[in-house]
Every structure is written in structure tokens, then in C-alpha cells.
Amino acid sequence: MNISVTVNGTEHSAVVEPRLLLVDFIRSKLKLTGTHIGCDTTSCGVCTVLVDGTPVKSCTYFAVQADGRSITTVEGLKQNGALSPMQEAFKEHHGLQCGFCTPAMMLVGTALIADNPDPSEDEIRFGISGNLCRCTGYVNIVKSIQAAAATTREGASQ
Amino acid sequence: MTATMHEPKTSPEIGGLGHSRRRVEDARFIEGRGHYVDDIELPGMLHMAIHRSPVAHAKIISIDTSGAEAVEGVLAVVTGELLAQYDLAWMPTLSGDTQAVLATDKVRFQGQEVAAVIATDRYIAEDAAELIQVEYEDLEPIVTPQRALEDDAPLIRDDKEDLESNLCYTWESGDKAAVEEAFSKAAKVVALETFYPRSHPAPLETCGIVADVDSATGQATLYMTSQAPHAHRTVFALVAGLPEQNIRIVSPDIGGGFGNKVPVYPGYVVATAASLVIGQPVKWVETRTENLISTGFARDYYMKGELAVDGDGRILALKVDMLSDQGAFFADAQPTKFKAGLFHIVTGSYDYPAAYVSTRGAYTNKAPGGVAYRCSFRVTEASYLIERLVQNAAYEIGMDPAEFRSKNFIKPEQFPYTTPTGFVYDSGEYEKAMRLAMEMVGYHEIQKEREEARQDGRLVGIGMASFTEVVGAGHGEDYDILGLKMFDSAELRVHPTGKAILKLGVRSQGQGHETTFAQIVAEELGIPASDVKVVEGDTDNTPYGLGTYASRSTPVAGAATAMISRKLRDKAKKIAAHLLEASEDDLEWEPGKFFVAGDPDSSVTIQDVAFAAYTNPPPDLEAGLEGVNYYDPPNMTYPFGTYIVVVDVDPGSGQWKVRRMVAVDDCGVRINPMIVEGQIHGGLAEGYAMSSMQYITFDETGNCIGSNFSDYLIPTAWETPRFELGETVTPSPHHPIGAKGVGESATVGSPAAFVNAVIDAIRHLGIDNIDMPVSSDRVWAAMEQAKS
Secondary structure (H helix, E strand, O other): OOOEEEOOEEEEEEEOOOOOOOHHHHHHHOOOOOOOOOOOOOOOOEEEEEEEEEEEEEHOOOOOHHHHOOHHHHHHHOEEEEEEEEHHHHHHHOOOOOOOHHHHHHHHHHHHHHHOOOOHHHHHHHHHOOOOOOOOHHHHHHEEEHHHHHHHHHHHHO | OOOOOOOOOOOOOOOOOOOOOOOOOHHHHHHOOOOHHHHOOOOOOOOEEEEOOOOOOEEEEEEEHHHEEEEEEEEEEEEHHHHHHHOOOOEEEEOOOEEEEEOOOOEEEOOOOOEEEOOOOHHHHHHHHOEEEEEEOOOOOOOOEEEEEEEOOOOOOOOOOOOOOOOEEEEEEEOHHHHHHHHHOEEEEEEEEEEEEEEEOOOOOOEEEEEOOOOOOOEEEEEEOOOHHHHHHEEEEEEEOOOHHHHHEEOOEEEOOOOOOOOOOHHHHHHHHHHHHHOOOOEEEHHHHHHHHHOOOOOOOEEEEEEOOOOOOOOOOOOEEEEEEEEOOOOOOOOOOOOOOOOHHHHOOEEOEEEEEEEEEEEEEOOOOOOOOOOOOHHHHHHHHHHHHHHHHHHOOOOOHHHHHHEEEHHHOOOEOOOOOOEEEEEOOOHHHHHHHHHHHHHHHHHHHHHHHOOOEEEEEEEEEEEOOOEEEOOOOEEEEEEEEEOOOEEEEEEEEEOEEEOOOOOOOOHHHHHHHHHHHHHHOOOOOHHHHEEEEOOOOOOOOOOOOOOOOHHHHHHHHHHHHHHHHHHHHHHHHHHOOOOOEEEEEEEEEEEEEOOOEEEHHHHHHHHHHHHOOOOOOOOOOOOEEOOOOOOEEOEEEEEEEEEEEEOOOOOEEEEEEEEEEOOOOOHHHHHHHHHHHHHHHHHHHHHHHOOEEEOOOOEOOOOOOOOOOOEEEEOOOOOOOEEEEOOOOOOOOOOOOOHHHHHHHHHHHHHHHHHHHHHHOOOOOOOOOOOOOOOHHHHHHHHH
């Protein structure tokens, strides 16, 4: 099938098998390997990308479903060549260890604070509960998202 | 985050020990530029999928691969019979047993590798693997070690000559007679029988390989999820008969390991053989189900502990008997001499003269593995047993669990302390750590609240664990894996401009070695950490080492790094004396520079010295500023701490929630406090996971329950409790920088604290044990039973 998908601002047209998963389209066809695969069953969330701004687990979403939509992967988080507040916060607050869940966590965090600019700790914990991390105990992920929310609010008020 | 207890000796610009330096690794990860095995794509690369056994125990009657071979895009189907022609159908395990690479005679666990398809595309490979038809003749599946050891149980390992039962090993430690003598004099004997269930490390990245064997040159480059690339290279040389200089193992970024990436798995061997035969690179990456059902499980120990106590509440002796479920192949990753790992650390933080541990392991029809999941070889099981036992003993003799611990702790002046099972603990201040944790949590206030709560029908519990861990194996004389002594290495090259590269035999899986090991060099040599590049994971490019597991990177490779830095500093001093035209004896050192005693203006920086090492060395000295150190530790290190958990248990449903979790850790000197705390957070979360929800079980036919993340439950941010950290610092006296290792303390110490808290809340009902995971239904059932 023919699809046309905008990924990180660039439009891509491709002919794909109907069964091709979005994550394989992103990784194998577009060579964007920052989106990972961890469980194949929509459980761990390391394959999360934003589809029209909404987090979607791309291991159980067909590439053809993304036809005509706009996708953001971790490679699209930088803004005008600079790290986004979420990326800066993960680095500053030790929000990652092995790095495997990190792209997805940052994307979910980005969507979360776009929706709720001043989330409580509980709201963050609930908001990222579709994404697993085995390294951090989530402590510094939560802290990073809080910090990114604060920076973003400050940026918006200036 | 707590502040570090010691002021760093170096400036933030140099960034030595004690600085919470931000991580070097993060720059690539936060932009999605990490480079994991599955990200590797080579020209002409093929894909492999494995056909696995659906049953736990059966004879293979026939294998029909014709359907798979007929699929367009399939290049080859590999079976055990084919591998046998190359003598590759079986491989050695890290415990000196053998394991089937692809089954030839029979299958011995559900999920065992039976055949593999090599195709141009992963989707095609998976489709074709499903078309392989295998005819089986069912045999009785043995799913418990108790059944395995019955006289009439069928023999699982009929491939092994001389093996007449399913007994895999026996092992003992300590003095049985002394223990029996002590028990005969005891005022009280307290017993606990508990099962530490099978668990799986489940790093979010599964295991995988890209095998690239050049048929023209014989060069094999294997990109593998490997926590121990050098040891794996040697194993490959032995298994495949390839010359070791032609094997290069590259372990790129690893998405978590926790022990899962220590063993060599059949998929690695098949992909390598396929690449060798076909002459093209072959990629194999597990699905999550493959990861959970076939690779490195952990735990699965049935334990009975008994503590003899005198009339004053002093422990006299400990007796432990265990039965472990090893699965179909004895594939534990642990030192050769120690069949139950370092379980004999079970004597814990306490001073008593006698202990005896006996254990048997049985083959069953389950996946092999026996990895040390985020712990040092069975230390998690040991720590759990003693800390649960101590709490129950305190209750039985009517003492407060903290005071009972205090009475029996090894005192600071008793170190180095030789335990009745033969370990020599290096240092410890157990009382100090426990009192700090008690103060942080408000121990006595919560105990008071617990009593009041019971009056209003609420259930509050407080439980603790004062664990002692053993990490950092060797010494090589006692500790080896397949004969390879457990040393580790560091090679340091200081370049003419004063920048340096440090190459290590270990392999980070998220611990931040690129950041912390540079800090050790910075501390010792005064070169800013930001000027030190750390390289690991490429066997062509790093010195030999045994790898990263059992918290051994800092204790062993960290020591090697400090030692080689000091050796280069000694050489630098000679060069500095030459440059300053002074006697070496007159030179003094401060981080980053040498100066003439009494004349601080007469100085040279380490960067000046590095330049001179290549441009103006003293006439009697070799040029260059490079060296390598192989460090064989004189002893292991013994981190410790006290964890205290407060829970609220719902009397109606058995649901329990963690209200507080206080963790005081003493891992000796902290290289990077931020990273240390991150390691503790992660370990506590995994300890909570095991105590509350995360386990793998099997039905009576050997079907694995827990083969995906819907059945094998891993806590999310929502369930995971908040943690409050504290620290004490008791340096290791034998480690060059006094560090002990920290990656696993929290997984080792915390499960008992969580379970002790739940039991504390309901013990007045007459409940003294619930096996992990202490799920709400188990708590509810225990309370219901107690009522009846």
C-alpha cells in the first residue's frame, strides 16, 4: 500500500506491506533507530512515538494507520538545533541509565506537559505508567519531567 | 538527593571522586543516538528466527523443514542434526555443564531451541519458522525439583553419561558438628521455610547478535549483547574451534543487563554458524517472549533456615538446607568452586560462631540459566533468608527486631571479621547505618502508631533488613569462571596534549562507566574527567577482563584504573623532575601538578609532563605515558546498609501500600554520588518488584506462566514506591580508593524489608510467613486462614 507520513517534519512516501508495524517502518525504512522495541505486546512502551502529538506504542500500530499523519520520534525533539527542555532535564537530573526507555519516556513527558503544564508528582507517575523502566526506579524520570515542566512554564511566561 | 558525606579533594573542573558529574553517555541517548545491537545493519545482512519447543519434555521423532524451506526469501533452515555435523549441536555452559544449541534427541523445556530459519527479512524468517513441523512423543514433564529427585522420576539428562538421577549438584559450607552442638544448647530454635520464586532480569532490551563471519579471511566479528565480551570470546573460541585472534566481540550500548546478558545463548551460536556457512552477516534479536522463556532466569530456591538462640537473645548458630531448581541445563553463571554461588554470605551482619549450609540442585523441565539477577551469585536469596529469619526470631523471643539485630551485629572493632562460612568481611558499621535509618523513618513512633492502629482495625507494619552483601569477585585463586581467574583490567594512555583514553575489560549496561571511571583517573592523575575518554566492549581494542556483573566493575576494574593511574603518576614524577631540574624526592603533588617543595611557583602540570613524555623524555626513561594494569583483588568487598519499610495493609482485601521506604547504604567511598543514588533507586524498585508482583511460574505440564509483560508483572511508576535515601561511608580498607560497589545492594537488601513490613502488620494474627511475591491475594488468603 502507498502511504505518506510526515516524520519529524519531513514527508515520506513509501509502499509498504499492510502488516508492516509502524516501529519497523521507522527503524528499518527510515533508519531512525532511536525508537526501540522491547516487548511486542504494547506493554513496555519503549517504542512510543507521538502521532499527531499523542503517544502511541508503535509496535502494535500498523504503518498504514499512520498514513496522512504527523509523527514525532526522539530524533525530532530538538528545537532549532538545541536540546528541548525535556532532553536537557533528563540529562541534568540523571533521568536515564541504560538509555533504552529514554526516548519514549521523553516523548511521553513532552506530550504530558503539553497537555498539563504543571503536573503533580502523582499525575506524572500516572502519565508515564504505560512505559517501563528497569534502571531508575522512576525517581529521576519523574524529577526530570517536573523540571522540564518548570522550564517550559518559565519559557512561556517570558 | 542527599549530599555526599565527604568533600571532594579535586576541583569541579578536575571532577575526581565525590563530584556528581553529569553523565557523558547521556549526550547520545537523549538524541536517540544510542547504538544497540538491533540498531546495527550491515550490507547483505540476513535475519534469523528460532523455532522453539511448545512442550516441556518430549522425544523428537521427526523434524520437517520443507515448508519453511519453500518460503521465498528463506536461505537456510538449521537443525541440530546439521549442527552436529560441525560438532556444534551442544555447547559448554559457564558452570561446566553442557547445553543443547539446537535439540537433537529430545526437548527438555518449553521454549527450547529446535531449529532456526535464516531469511532475507525478519518477517519472512518468523513466518517460515512457524511452518517447521516437529513430531514429538511426550514424556513426563518434571516441574518441581522435589519431583525431580524422587526415585521414579524420569531422567531428564539422559545425554550425560554416568548420570543416574536428576540430581545436578550438591554443595555444603561450614561446620555441621559445631552447629549441631550449638543447637543442642539453644534456649530457642526458630525456623523459617520459604521459597524464593523464579524471576527474570528482563532488561528492556532483549538479547541479540549480529554475527559477521568473513568466509575469505575467517574473521568473525560478533556484535552481541554481552556483559562479558572477553570471556565470551574465549567461550566462542572453545565452542566453535575458531582461532581466538580471529574473533572480535563488540558489545555496543546495552539496554540493561542485570545478569541476563552474562551467559552464552544458543541463538548466538546458531547465528554465528549460519554466517560462517552462508558467508553473509546474520542478525538475531529475541522477542520478549523468547527472552522470558529461554534465557537466564534467576532464583528458584527452596530454603529452610533455622536459628539457634540463647536465653539472652544471642544467636548461637545458623543451619540452612536448600533445594534449587536448575532447569534442564546447569547454566548458572558463577565461580567454578561454588555450586550455590556465594550463598554462604547467609550468615549476614551477625556475629556467631557456627553455621552450616547444605544445598542440592535438581534438573527440571524448565529453562536453564541461574543467573545472578542484579546480585552477586545467589546473595539475594541468602540475604532474604537471614533477614526474614532474624525478624521472626526477634518476635519469637519477644525482642524488638532492631534491638535483636543490635545485640548480634558484628562490631566495628571486629573487622576484618571471618564468618563461620569462611568469608573475611572487610569493614562495617552496621549499628550506625541501622540507627540512621531508624531515625530517618521515626521507628518508634511508627511502632506506637501500629499498636494504636490495631485498636481501630487498621493494619500498619514496619519491617527492616540490615543486609551485608559480598561483591567484587575474585581473588583469582578462589574465584574463576571456566578456569578464567576473576581479575580485571585497565589500560590508560595519556596523549601528548594531556588528554587520555582509558580502556577497560568490563562493560557498562547503564551504570555510567564512561563518566565514573574517568573520575577515578581525574582523582589520581589530575587530568580533568572531561579529558578522559572511556572505551569498553570491543575485544580487539580493550585489555582482557571478566566483565560486568556481581557489582565487580568498581571493586575490580575501578581498582585497576586507580593502580594504572598511580603507576603513570610515578612515571610522570620522573619526567617532572627532569623538566624542573629537581630531584624526584623534592617534588610534591597536588591534583594536576608537581611542584618543588617549598617553591610552589616552580611547578609543571600533568599536561606539561604528558607533552614532555613524547617530546622531551628524560634520557634514561622510555618515552610515552601509557600502561596497563591487571588487578587481582586481595579480597571481595562487603557493602551493607539498613532498609526500613512502612506499609499500610487493607484488612479487607490484603492490599498493601508502601507508606515510607528509607534506605541507608554504605558502599564505601562514592565516586559519583548522583550515579550511586540512581543505582540504589533502580535496585529498590526491582526489590519491590520481586516482593510484590514479579515472578515466573509454570503449570503442571511445564507451560511457562510469565512469558510476556502482561503475565510477568513489572512495576510502573504508579506502583513503585517513593524512596528516601541516607548514607554512611565506611571505606573498604583493601580497595585503592576505598570503594565497594553499589549496583546490586538495593536488590539484595530490599525484598526482605518489604516482606518483613507486611508480616509485621499481620503477625498478631499468627502469620509468620508469606512467600514472595507477597501479592494482595496471598495476604488476604493468609488472613482468612488465620481467622479460621
